[in-house]
Amino acid sequence: MLEIDGISKRFGSTVALDRMTFTVHPGELFGFVGANGAGKTTTMRIALGVLAADAGEVRLDGRPLDAVSRRRIGYMPEERGLYPRMAVGTQLRYLAELRGRSAADARAAADRWTERLGLTERRGDEVQRLSLGNQQRVQLAAALVADPDVLVLDEPFSGLDPVAVDVMSDVLRERRDAGAPVVFSSHQLELVERLCDRVGIVRAGRAVAEGTVDELRAASASELVVVAPAAPTGWADHLSGVTGSRAAEGGIVLTLADTSEATLAGVLDAARRTGPVHEFRRRRPALAEIYRGTVAGRTEPAGHGVAA
Amino acid sequence: MSPALRPVLLIARREFAAKVKGRAFVVGTLVVLLLLGVYAAVVATLASNEDTARVGVAGPATALTDPLLRAAPTEGLTLTVVGAPDPAAGEAAVRAGDLDALITGDPVRPRVYVATEPDGSLERVIVDASAATARDAYLAGRGVDPAALDAVVAEAGPAVVAAEPPDPQAGRRLGLGLAGAFLLFFSIQTYGAMVAQGVVEEKSSRVVEIVLSSVRPWQLLLGKVLGLGAVGLLQLVVLGGAGLAVAAAAGVLASGAGLVSTLVSVLVWYLLGFALYATIFAAAGSLVSRQEDTQSVLSPVTITVLLGFVVGFNLLTSDPRGTGIAVISLLPPFSPLFMPARVALGVVPAGQVVLAFGLTLAFTAATLWLGGRIYANSVLRTGARVGFREALGRARG
Numbered sequence: 001m002l003e004i005d006g007i008s009k010r011f012g013s014t015v016a017l018d019r020m021t022f023t024v025h026p027g028e029l030f031g032f033v034g035a036n037g038a039g040k041t042t043t044m045r046i047a048l049g050v051l052a053a054d055a056g057e058v059r060l061d062g063r064p065l066d067a068v069s070r071r072r073i074g075y076m077p078e079e080r081g082l083y084p085r086m087a088v089g090t091q092l093r094y095l096a097e098l099r100g101r102s103a104a105d106a107r108a109a110a111d112r113w114t115e116r117l118g119l120t121e122r123r124g125d126e127v128q129r130l131s132l133g134n135q136q137r138v139q140l141a142a143a144l145v146a147d148p149d150v151l152v153l154d155e156p157f158s159g160l161d162p163v164a165v166d167v168m169s170d171v172l173r174e175r176r177d178a179g180a181p182v183v184f185s186s187h188q189l190e191l192v193e194r195l196c197d198r199v200g201i202v203r204a205g206r207a208v209a210e211g212t213v214d215e216l217r218a219a220s221a222s223e224l225v226v227v228a229p230a231a232p233t234g235w236a237d238h239l240s241g242v243t244g245s246r247a248a249e250g251g252i253v254l255t256l257a258d259t260s261e262a263t264l265a266g267v268l269d270a271a272r273r274t275g276p277v278h279e280f281r282r283r284r285p286a287l288a289e290i291y292r293g294t295v296a297g298r299t300e301p302a303g304h305g306v307a308a
Numbered sequence: 309m310s311p312a313l314r315p316v317l318l319i320a321r322r323e324f325a326a327k328v329k330g331r332a333f334v335v336g337t338l339v340v341l342l343l344l345g346v347y348a349a350v351v352a353t354l355a356s357n358e359d360t361a362r363v364g365v366a367g368p369a370t371a372l373t374d375p376l377l378r379a380a381p382t383e384g385l386t387l388t389v390v391g392a393p394d395p396a397a398g399e400a401a402v403r404a405g406d407l408d409a410l411i412t413g414d415p416v417r418p419r420v421y422v423a424t425e426p427d428g429s430l431e432r433v434i435v436d437a438s439a440a441t442a443r444d445a446y447l448a449g450r451g452v453d454p455a456a457l458d459a460v461v462a463e464a465g466p467a468v469v470a471a472e473p474p475d476p477q478a479g480r481r482l483g484l485g486l487a488g489a490f491l492l493f494f495s496i497q498t499y500g501a502m503v504a505q506g507v508v509e510e511k512s513s514r515v516v517e518i519v520l521s522s523v524r525p526w527q528l529l530l531g532k533v534l535g536l537g538a539v540g541l542l543q544l545v546v547l548g549g550a551g552l553a554v555a556a557a558a559g560v561l562a563s564g565a566g567l568v569s570t571l572v573s574v575l576v577w578y579l580l581g582f583a584l585y586a587t588i589f590a591a592a593g594s595l596v597s598r599q600e601d602t603q604s605v606l607s608p609v610t611i612t613v614l615l616g617f618v619v620g621f622n623l624l625t626s627d628p629r630g631t632g633i634a635v636i637s638l639l640p641p642f643s644p645l646f647m648p649a650r651v652a653l654g655v656v657p658a659g660q661v662v663l664a665f666g667l668t669l670a671f672t673a674a675t676l677w678l679g680g681r682i683y684a685n686s687v688l689r690t691g692a693r694v695g696f697r698e699a700l701g702r703a704r705g
Contacts, residue, residue, distance in 0.1 A: 048521040050688060067524060068311070075521045081514025086326070097318050098522040100311075142518060 001025050002150055002181045007046055007056030009039075009205075016042045018205040019056065024150075024181040024198075029172060031196035032185040033291060039205040040185040041078045044154050048075050060150065071099040074148030078155050078185075080139050082127045088114065088138055089123035092145045099146035106145070113141040117167065133161055140168060144175075151175055153184040157191060169195055193287040201294050209294050213287055220290045222259045223283040224267060227251030230275030239270055253283060315523040319531025320538065323506065327539045337543055341550055359385050361408045361430045364392035364401060369411045369418045375437035376411075382436070383429040395421075409434070416442045482628060484567070485649030488574045489624065491548055492581060492645050493617045499540035500585040501606060503532055504593030507687065508602050511594065516687055525684035533586040537579070544578060570652040573661075580665075581644025584672040585613070591679035594686040595694045616642045628653050638664050640671035 002024040009017040017039045024030040032040050045051040047058045049070045058065045060072065083091055089110050096106035114123050117137040122130060127138060136159055143153060151172070157165055172195065176182050186192050192199060193213055201209040201216075209216055226236070227250050236242055236254055241263030244255040256263060259282075271277045285293075327333050361380075365373055373389050380387035390407070392398030398410035399421050409426055413419040416438055420426060426434070444454040510516040519528060548571075592605040620642055623633040628650070637646035637656070643664040650656040686694040 045517075045688075050517055050520050071522055073521070075518065077514065077517040077521075079514040079517060081517060083326075083510075083515050084513050086322075094318065094322055095518065095522070098315055098519065100314075146522075 001059075001061055002047070002152075002183065003057075003059040003062075004043060004047065005057045005059060007043065007053040007058065009042055009046060009051065009054050016205055017046070017053070017056075020202070020205060020207055021056075022200045022207045022210050024183045026181050027176055027179045028181055028197045029176045029195055030181070030183040031192035031199040032183055032202070033187070033189060033192055033199060033287075034185075034202035035295060038202045040202060041154055042205075043202075044075075044152050044183075044185070045077075047152055048073060050077075068100075071146065072149040074143040074146060074151045074153075076139060076143040076153040076156050080136070080159075082135070082138060082142065084128035085126050087124050087126055088119060088130070091127060092138070092141055095142050096145040096147075099148075101146055105147075109145045109147055110141075113145050116171075117141055132159065133164060136160055136164060137167075140171070144171070149180055151180060151182040151184070153182075155186060156184050157186055157188055165191075189286070189288040189291055199287065201291055203295050209290075213290075216287070216290050216294075217285060220285060220293055222256045223285065224254045224256055224264075225249050225251060225279060225281050225283045226254060226267065226271050226277065227279035228271045228274050228277045231271065232274065235274050236267065236270060240266055242267065249283075251279060312527065315527045316531040316534065319523070319528055320535035323532055323535025324538050327502070327536065328542070333539065333543070337546055340547055344547070344550055344554060347554075359427075359429060360388075361385055361427060361433075362388040362390065362406070363409045363411060363430070363434075364390050364398040364407045365411045366392040366395050366398050367412050369413055369415055371415045372411060372418060372434075372437050372441060375415075375440045376433060379433045379436035379440065383433050385429045385433055387430075387433065416445070481570075481653050482625070484570050485628075485652030486621070486624065487551060488548075488570060488652055489617075489621065489645050489649040491544060491551075492574065492578055492648065493613070495540045495544050495578065496581050496585045496644070497610060497613065499536050499582065500589040501610070502539075503536050503586045504589040504602055504606055505599070506532055506536065507590050507593035507683070508596060508599055511597050511687060512599060520688065525687060526680050528687075529587070529590055529680055529683050532590065533583060537582045537586060540582060541575075541578065544574075548574070570648065573648040573651040577644040577648045580668055580672060584641070584644065584668065584675055585609075587672070587675045587679035591682040591686075594683045597689075612641070613645075617645055620646045624649055629655050634660065638667065640664075640668045643668045 004020055004022050006019045006021050007017055008015075008019055020039060020043050022030075022032075032043075034040050042051065046053045047065070049065065049067065060069050063069065086094070092110035092113065093103070093106040096109050097103060101109065110123075114120055117140065119134060119137055119141065122134060122138075127135060130138065140156065143151065143156075153172075156168055156172075160168060169191075172182055172184065176197070196213070198210065198212050199216060200207050209219070211219070225248075228235075231252075236245055236252065241257050241260070242254050243257050245252050247253075254267065256267075268277070268280060271280065363376070365376075370391060373391075376387060376389055392401065392407075392410060395410065395412050398407065398412070401407045402410050402421055402423055405423070408422065408430060410421040411418045411434065412421070418434070418438055420431075420434060447454045447457060510519065516528075523531075552567075588609055589606065592609055593602060595605050596602055616636065616639075620633060620636045623630060623636060624646065627633065633646060633650065634656075636642050637650050638660060647656070647661060647664050651661065
């Protein structure tokens with residue numbers, strides 16, 4: 001279990017992180033989303049010991065991370081980088097050994113991951129002679145080659161071709177299924193929604209929402225889609241429990257103050273009084289919408305700890 | 309092995325392998341070896357080209373033969389005197405280059421025929437010979453035996469007792485010291501700059517973030533300095549060994565007590581000097597993110613070292629026992645360059661060596677601490693050059 005507990009970081013007068021807190025459980029794929037500059041990369045760098053936090057603590061399985069336990073983390077930095085003039089195989093073995101693997105383990109792991117990622121033919125080539133796509137694969141292999149117990153990946157999908165995205169998704173699921181806590185950041189919200197068990201949304205250095213996509217949905221405003229072709233404009237404006245409405249999705253979308261039986265029954269009855277009702281359903285907002293609502297709509301980080 | 313040291317050795321091994329297998333190292337070392345060989349060949353040729361002369365005598369000047377042969381050794385000249393059948397044939401031989409000079413006429417005022425002008429030492433030999441002939445004739449005319457007079461004169465002369473007899477090896481020792489200083493300077497500059505380049509390469513290729521998620525900055529810095537230091541040491545040993553072999557083959561170098569102590573002090577001071585300069589270079593390199601900017605942060609360091617080297621080198625050649633070189637060799641940043649040279653010259657009291665060693669150790673420790681801090685603070689900062697004040701700020705834990 002990877003716990004980020006109240007870490008703060010300032011760069012000069014800029015507050016990069018303000019008591020950032022979230023938890024990634026074993027066997028869980030955690031998506032870390034937020035605007036550029038919200039503090040995702042800084043959080044990961046601190047977790048990896050590349051930066052020092054001003055306050056707070058990062059714990060792995062209940063113990064504060066130190067130089068030794070950090071080697072159990074597989075890391076892909078946002079700023080991709082490898083030794084350009086080092087051969088792929090040698091480089092992977094070197095990085096595995098730096099993380100404490102024996103020479104034999106390192107060799108076996110380097111061979112295994114180059115094969116898995118389709119780089120077998122490239123083992124002897126210098127990294128700088130590889131195509132950008134293959135360099136990305138080597139970068140992923142570099143994060144995995146030390147057989148890490150935890151994965152922390154900063155924007156692992158950026159710059160990948162569709163095939164590589166599939167390979168990357170498979171690998172992440174596989175590690176998750178093997179019981180590793182896996183956390184990655186991404187701007188591709190559809191991907192995060194599809195892939196992640198839980199999601200954390202950050203804004204201005206704080207985690208403003210954390211939970212499964214369904215939990216986040218439940219916490220965001222409840223909406224109801226009603227398609228009643230014969231209904232006059234504004235038919236639902238003054239119903240009890242309805243706080244707003246807009247025309248969308250072929251009918252109107254109502255924002256509800258609560259989802260009690262009484263409110264729902266009141267809306268349905270009102271709709272039926274206008275004529276035929278073709279559709280009446282709870283709306284499931286996409287993660288992208290929840291994200292926009294969370295990041296843009298709140299000045300107070302009220303969603304903090306929704307399901308934490 | 310201590311778990312903190314394994315990564316250091318891994319990093320050192322990588323740096324060593326990357327450089328030694330690189331073309332630059334192999335080609336560079338071969339080129340320097342080749343230059344060394346050419347230099348030795350030139351020196352050997354010059355040394356074998358001894359001062360020899362061949363003169364012809366004809367007519368009354370034949371009497372000069374013995375005085376000429378007696379005078380030649382005092383000028384360091386190997387002289388061959390041949391009798392010419394007649395002056396015309398002798399002059400033809402001079403023009404043909406078979407003879408360096410033809411001596412004819414009165415032995416006291418001989419006529420010397422040469423191609424263009426007489427060789428300096430040959431001219432002095434001829435002057436001596438004719439003067440001796442004139443003197444002997446004068447003495448003999450007054451009933452004095454010239455040979456007896458020479459024997460008496462030869463007995464005369466002072467017995468010099470020196471408080472500090474000059475070292476007959478002084479020239480060789482100076483050569484050894486200067487060569488040592490130059491090799492140290494060359495090696496420290498080259499491999500120090502390589503450390504800086506390596507730091508900047510890791511920064512510019514961003515690989516440093518992955519590496520630093522596995523190891524501490526001090527481990528990376530130490531591994532780099534050790535690895536590249538070992539490459540520099542290897543080259544130093546190859547070049548120094550080749551130089552010594554060449555010098556020994558050319559007969560310039562007599563092995564003696566001074567040789568071993570010089571070699572030991574060069575090695576010890578190299579290690580200390582490299583640790584000192586490599587740390588400075590690494591800290592300087594960590595301030596920039598692109599290879600193009602490296603030179604701007606390295607030049608203050610390299611220029612300081614170069615100035616110190618030039619000044620020290622001049623002091624060493626002009627006045628190896630002077631106060632100036634003594635002071636420079638005691639100042640920590642320059643001790644590694646000049647202390648071995650002074651040790652080679654045998655002019656340095658043991659106390660000064662110990663003092664310089666202690667000062668340099670303290671200075672190196674301070675540099676490691678400060679440089680390590682600058683490095684740790686700057687190595688992950690990309691983009692603009694990191695300011696000195698920021699670089700010195702609180703180091704990460």
